[in-house]
Amino acid sequence: MVGETVEKKLYNTASKGDLTTLQTLLQEDPYLVESVSFACSRNVVHIAALRGQASIVEEVLNINPQLARNLDSEQSSPLHVAAAQGNIVIVRKLLSVAPEACWWRDCHDMNPIHIAAMNGHDEVLKVLLEESHLPAMERLHRGQTVFHLCVKHGQLMTLKVLVEKLGELVHAKDDDGETLLHLATRSNQLEIVKYLVQHKITRTQTPNSMGKTELKILRESKSPGDKSRYSEIKNMLKKLPDPTKMLPARMGESVLVVLVLIATMAFQAGIAPPGGVWDENKNTTIGVFNITVRAGEAIMESTYGQAYMYVFVVFNTIAFVVSLLTILLIMTGLPFRSRGFSTLAMIFMFASAFSVSVSYTFSIIAITPGEEPSGLRYMFLSVYFIGGLFVIYFLVKGPVSAMRE
Structure with a gap:
């Protein structure tokens, strides 16, 4: 059984990237990294990925690659953690050992691609998509896509990366029949609305499952916030054809x-x-x-x-x-x-x-x-x-x- 002092020393080593101390600890106990579990059932690779310590991750995985596949109490793999932190070096190393982790979902039903997109880590997202585009097509809660997730968190640059890589998925609707433009309009996100309209990603207004178009949602907004942003969004939406007023x-x-x-x-x-x-x-x-x-x-x-x-x-x-x-x-x-x-x-x-x-x-x-x-x-x-x-x-x-x- 590992003592509390050794466990604390291993945690500090992984957090600070002290490779020399890690090697000393492993000489004393070659099975140390396998036997220690920290808070939330995280292993030493989780901790090193969380702190951005690439050298520790590489050293530990050389000893035991299986640790890249361990999940913590929130069903997060080390790749989930690295994607959230935006560390490309660690992401690449983890992918080389456990590429299947791209598909794994945590307790929030999100895989590493979803997490990287939500946090706006464009370069990490590109690396993950190089491995496979398919996990990015997995639907989230109520049928939302990774595109909806980008809009929800205001990640315009990440949205552009996904549009370039995934193409037609940008037009997908969620279970409520809502598009990206619905979501951007509801949250008054001018830059995303401008991008969707000006680049003709969205060519018409679209009624959701309740028959409400983006313009109607905007007009029903009780707190438009910045009036100038509200007016600019309104003017852009009015230029889009309204299918509810076209000849069926x-x-x-x-x-x-x-x-x-x-x-x-x-x-x-x-x-x-x-x-x-x-x-x-x-x-x-x-x-x-x-x-x-x-x-x-x-x-x-x-x-x-x-x-x-x-x-x-x-x-x-x-x-x-x-x-x-x-x-x-x-x-x-x-x-x-x-x-x-x-x-x-x-x-x-x-x-x-x-x-x-x-x-x-x-x-x-x-x-x-x-x-x-x-x-x-x-x-x-x-x-x-x-x-x-x-x-x-x-x-x-x-x-x-x-x-x-």
């Missing part, structure tokens, strides 16, 4: 069906107008006027004159052309990626629907018996008025909400 792909399919129907109706009405066409060239009397008509001309044009041209033909053509333009716009996929194009597609759809309804109204009034079908006119005017109010509300609500944000 499923909705786009429904809109496409409606537009195809409108285009078909307008095309059919254009080539076969209500009332039909004259079947031959002839002179005819309409009211008190004698007119000459040609085969294929719309009968409605002869009876309504310019009203047919400026109401039915114009609005029917608008419905047809705008429907085709909107169909082409949706087929490009732009409304699914941009709020501006999404709004434009909806405006075009309303315009084509309104135009085809006007041409329909004119047709119904024209073919309805009676000299003055005023009842129909009043009914259609009422419908258009109510529908117009609804469209105006829809179109105005979006820009007003955006200005408030």
Whole structure:
């Protein structure tokens, strides 16, 4: 059994890097480093790694490499301790003896890569990643990644290293559906938000599992802290497209069906107008006027004159052309990626629907018996008025909400 004095001397030797004293102690007892356990079940390698004494670590591991694999009471290996301290020399030595320790998790469910990232030890992180990238992909509490850990602790430089090394993992969400930008926004970390946005690592706002985007989280913040930082983050976020205000792909399919129907109706009405066409060239009397008509001309044009041209033909053509333009716009996929194009597609759809309804109204009034079908006119005017109010509300609500944000 090792005496208290020898144990204390070994601890001081490991802490201060006194290699000569260590060698003397080992000459007296070759099994000393294996038999002594310090507080929290740490061995001499834990202590030397904690104090940054690389020479002690190397000497002890030459005697017994197995000590690099021992865990303390917190399930931390010497590599965990060295990663936390940021000592590259010790990390390299431990990796040469026990590379599998990169995967081991302590009582906080973190491996050495997580610990190095959390503490901002960039060079140590690079050394660990050279051994293997895979431990860095291990998820933490509630599905957070090592990237979330960097943002949580404000380690921008470490985040840049990980982005360079791990690529697509930067877009991973945690169990709450939150990205790095959510976390950086919530903690008001301007530099990280700026890095994510300006380097286009994050290209759009993203709703989390509760449907909240980064901008909404920022606006709900009760204590924005530094007002200038808050405003700068807000301005950057507002430049990112908001997918909650874009045209969803499923909705786009429904809109496409409606537009195809409108285009078909307008095309059919254009080539076969209500009332039909004259079947031959002839002179005819309409009211008190004698007119000459040609085969294929719309009968409605002869009876309504310019009203047919400026109401039915114009609005029917608008419905047809705008429907085709909107169909082409949706087929490009732009409304699914941009709020501006999404709004434009909806405006075009309303315009084509309104135009085809006007041409329909004119047709119904024209073919309805009676000299003055005023009842129909009043009914259609009422419908258009109510529908117009609804469209105006829809179109105005979006820009007003955006200005408030």
